[in-house]
Amino acid sequence: MSIEVSEEIMNSKVSMKNKSDIIPEISKRAKLMQASPLRKLAAIAEERKKKGIKVYHLNIGQPDLETDSAVFEAIKNIQQKTIAYAPSNGLVPTLTAWKNYFKNVGIDFEENELIVTSGGSEAIIFAMCSICDTDEEILVFEPFYTNYNGFATIANVKLRAIPLSIANGFHLPAKDEIEKYITPKTRGILINNPTNPTGTIYSREELERVVSLVKKYNLFLMSDEVYREFAFDGEFISVMSFPEISHQTILIDSCSKRFNVCGARIGVIASHNKDVIQTAFKFGMARLSVATIEQLAVIPLLNSPQKFTKPIVEEFRKRRDVVYEGLKSIPGVTFYKPEGAFYIVIGLPIKDSEHFSRWLIEKFEYENETALLAPAQGFYATQGKGANEVRLAFMLNVEDMKRSLNIIRFALDEYKKKF
Numbered sequence: 577m578s579i580e581v582s583e584e585i586m587n588s589k590v591s592m593k594n595k596s597d598i599i600p601e602i603s604k605r606a607k608l609m610q611a612s613p614l615r616k617l618a619a620i621a622e623e624r625k626k627k628g629i630k631v632y633h634l635n636i637g638q639p640d641l642e643t644d645s646a647v648f649e650a651i652k653n654i655q656q657k658t659i660a661y662a663p664s665n666g667l668v669p670t671l672t673a674w675k676n677y678f679k680n681v682g683i684d685f686e687e688n689e690l691i692v693t694s695g696g697s698e699a700i701i702f703a704m705c706s707i708c709d710t711d712e713e714i715l716v717f718e719p720f721y722t723n724y725n726g727f728a729t730i731a732n733v734k735l736r737a738i739p740l741s742i743a744n745g746f747h748l749p750a751k752d753e754i755e756k757y758i759t760p761k762t763r764g765i766l767i768n769n770p771t772n773p774t775g776t777i778y779s780r781e782e783l784e785r786v787v788s789l790v791k792k793y794n795l796f797l798m799s800d801e802v803y804r805e806f807a808f809d810g811e812f813i814s815v816m817s818f819p820e821i822s823h824q825t826i827l828i829d830s831c832s833k834r835f836n837v838c839g840a841r842i843g844v845i846a847s848h849n850k851d852v853i854q855t856a857f858k859f860g861m862a863r864l865s866v867a868t869i870e871q872l873a874v875i876p877l878l879n880s881p882q883k884f885t886k887p888i889v890e891e892f893r894k895r896r897d898v899v900y901e902g903l904k905s906i907p908g909v910t911f912y913k914p915e916g917a918f919y920i921v922i923g924l925p926i927k928d929s930e931h932f933s934r935w936l937i938e939k940f941e942y943e944n945e946t947a948l949l950a951p952a953q954g955f956y957a958t959q960g961k962g963a964n965e966v967r968l969a970f971m972l973n974v975e976d977m978k979r980s981l982n983i984i985r986f987a988l989d990e991y992k993k994k995f
């Protein structure tokens with residue numbers, strides 16, 4: 577059953593003072609909490625489907641492929657008679673499986689340097705809470721994964737966004753440009769590599785720029801590497817390959833994307849900094865534990881990662897190639913070749929991508945089909961940035977991907993004539 581949330585709560589704007597004599601007011605922080613920027617368009621898409629229009633969902637980041645049967649086998653083989661709380665840092669076999677996973681990708685962690693979390697999401701919240709006091713700042717590069725905003729609101733920290741540009745495929749700016757954003761309140765830098773929403777992968781040299789600033793200003797570096805295996809061209813380099821900042825580095829990871837188990841909610845926070853891990857452990861104690869069944873279910877995946885990730889990554893590589901080639905046939909679109917993850921941000925030859933995306937899902941159809949896009953403004957913190965950009969997620973098979981790009985091409989044609 578869906579929860580009906582009023583516009584004023586959703587928009588986090590309207591003061592509820594006039595209601596305060598009837599019910600207590602929600603907190604100021606609650607009012608700041610963002611709702612998913614995509615919710616309105618998703619609701620329109622549902623209406624459209626009811627009218628018999630096929631909707632291609634290019635808006636969401638949930639892999640559409642089947643979860644491997646090894647996960648369901650592991651669940652069937654569970655012998656326990658009681659579903660008890662797991663230890664707050666994670667079940668021992670799950671911690672060992674995470675350690676094995678990291679070893680497999682060339683990263684050394686001991687079990688006592690890991691806390692199993694409810695997805696990468698909880699790991700990010702724990703990381704923010706562990707390093708920042710109220711209103712301290714974390715630097716991010718925009719566009720960024722929009723839920724970082726929500727995590728920062730929960731943790732009561734400020735995100736300070738450093739703008740990137742579509743012109744160079746959203747690669748990092750020069751070191752002195754990044755340095756300008758560091759203030760006495762800055763406690764850390766949060767990077768996401770490979771990146772949602774842009775598909776960018778940072779080179780060693782780019783990472784060195786960040787690492788040197790982290791060292792110079794004694795900051796933490798949080799690296800969200802949940803898309804690690806989705807590296808299509810060239811090498812992916814983890815922040816864990818910079819031993820000079822190993823005690824300042826916090827790694828955020830997750831089974832969700834690479835193993836197609838988004839609903840299992842198994843992630844991890846990992847660090848060689850014992851204070852950080854012990855603090856994350858205390859946050860973990862407060863929420864008791866992560867789901868026991870799911871922790872057991874992902875063990876086979878973590879123990880032999882390549883076996884499971886390889887076919888998934890190959891499928892997404894095909895889709896990336898189809899999207900990249902397909903975009904060449906749409907006049908006026910600005911794009912680049914995403915190096916990883918399964919997203920791309922494209923510039924459209926129009927002024928307002930929110931208006932276009934709404935019109936596309938609400939009014940447009942081609943052969944009884946339309947597409948749902950994610951306007952890119954939701955991935956920027958700076959007002960007005962990304963106004964003509966949309967994010968595409970490669971969540972459809974190759975044929976459907978081609979059809980939806982065709983729909984965008986025809987829709988842009990018609991839209992430009994109308995507006």
Ligand SMILES: Cc1ncc(COP(=O)(O)O)c(C=O)c1O
Nearest residue numbers: 637695696697721772830832843
């Ligand atoms: C960059 C990034 N980090 C973290 C997450 C959180 O994923 P989960 O909590 O499922 O691990 C996502 C999900 O889309 C993401 O795109």
